[in-house]
Amino acid sequence: MKFSTITTDAPRIRTGCLVAGLFEGRTATPAYRALDDASGGKLDSVVRKARFRGDAGRHLQIHALEGVTPDSVLVVGCGPAKETMTATRYLKMAGGAARAAVDSGTPSVSWALCEIEVDDRDFEWKSRVAVERLGDAAYRFDAMRGNADRNRTRPPSRASVAAPRRYRGAAVSGIATGRAIAAGVSLARDLGNLPGNVCTPSYLAEQAKALAARHRKVTFKVLDETRMKRLGMGSLLSVARGSREPPRLIVLEYRGAARGQGSIVLVGKGVTFDSGGISIKPSATMDEMKFDMCGAASVIGAMEACATLDLPLNVVALAPATENLPDGNASKPGDIVTTMAGKTVEILNTDAEGRLILCDALTYAERYKPDVIIDLATLTGACVIALGAHASGLFSNHQPLADALLAAGERAGDRAWQMPLWDEYAEQLKSNFADVANVGGREAGAVTAASFLAGFVSKQRWAHLDIAGTAWRSGRAKGATGRPVGLLCQYLLDRAGEASA
């Protein structure tokens, strides 16, 4: 979708669908009032007859309204006018409005919702939200269809953000930011949605390489099995043993700041298919385990956005990538492996493979002497039970970093919720035969997984996001969400703001 700004008054905008807000009790927004006036009161009379009151989450599309230029007007319920319009409430409204506008089948949209006052948020943020939410709603994954687009409504190809002249600059810059983030989200969703037979570890590496070729400040390298062996990554290699696809450790380095400035290292779990290995999973929804590389997809997506935005930061993206399959050569329960850090791990369950690949990647990350390390992983079913799809699970050994990530998630509408990392949980990972076991029993599964990882980052400020519940949707709407690229981008933007301040 192409995005632009428009300063024309709402009633005169040439568009297929003009999106305007209406508060509860039919309390008008400026655009709504202007449209109503231009139509000689027709708008309000149609809205009244449809018994549309302006309740949050409701929409009403009116076609061929007399006296106005837009082909249709999509009236969006804004909820109570008297209660504060919080960012969270606004994000929900914008998401619903974007979906309704896109689903209406119109070739172009004009968005007049940035004029609505939002607590502690400016016009630039609202323009950015418009682009992100419209981009998300217009996303299609047709790469694997032989007959793409047949019998399906096309998403709009153009969208304009309506802005009064004095906010034009803010809108232009908000759109640029939103466009970069939307592209990162869309890339992450594409990688996530691709099937396991296409999106292999080597394929992910190729995509990362292509990303580096698109951006001058990004460099790519990849570690193959031989390099991993030489580095002593016995844990990562043990997961790859059962697969015919060779593992990869993907490295993208973005240099947007001076060499001396510390780097932010993002580590994403890239299990391109997780069958569980010898501890095999039940078959019912096993297809969804193609999404087990969504952590890797997110760091690649965030890198795309970061490079497009040319942020004054140094960022490194690491993605350990492998399949987890059963085979005569696969790791077995009871096997003991030696990690790059020198610690030995007893593999009690081959399905707890994410932590086995991440621990070596985290050790590798320490080479950068990073300012912070943030890993993202579809790590545990237990996290889905704990938080559902509403929040990613956040764990950290450094509270200021946790706070910054929580705030970023809140601001981006891509929330996380912190869980504890107390020493007590590490007790559950004791092994009779090795330094540590890779599973800690049924209780607090998301925490013991995080606690396992914490054991590999003694010196660094580190946070872990368990995105098992947020990275994809199941059922009818099955598909990758692109989360938490929004959260990551916001965190990077915040860090860039500090750097330039």
Ligand code: BES
């Ligand atoms: N990739 C899965 C986690 C997962 C499972 C995410 C279901 C979303 C839905 C991970 O590798 C895994 O299998 N974890 C195990 C850990 C257990 C063996 C300790 C789990 O959560 O069952």
Ligand code: MN
């Ligand atoms: Mn698993």
Ligand code: ZN
């Ligand atoms: Zn997994």
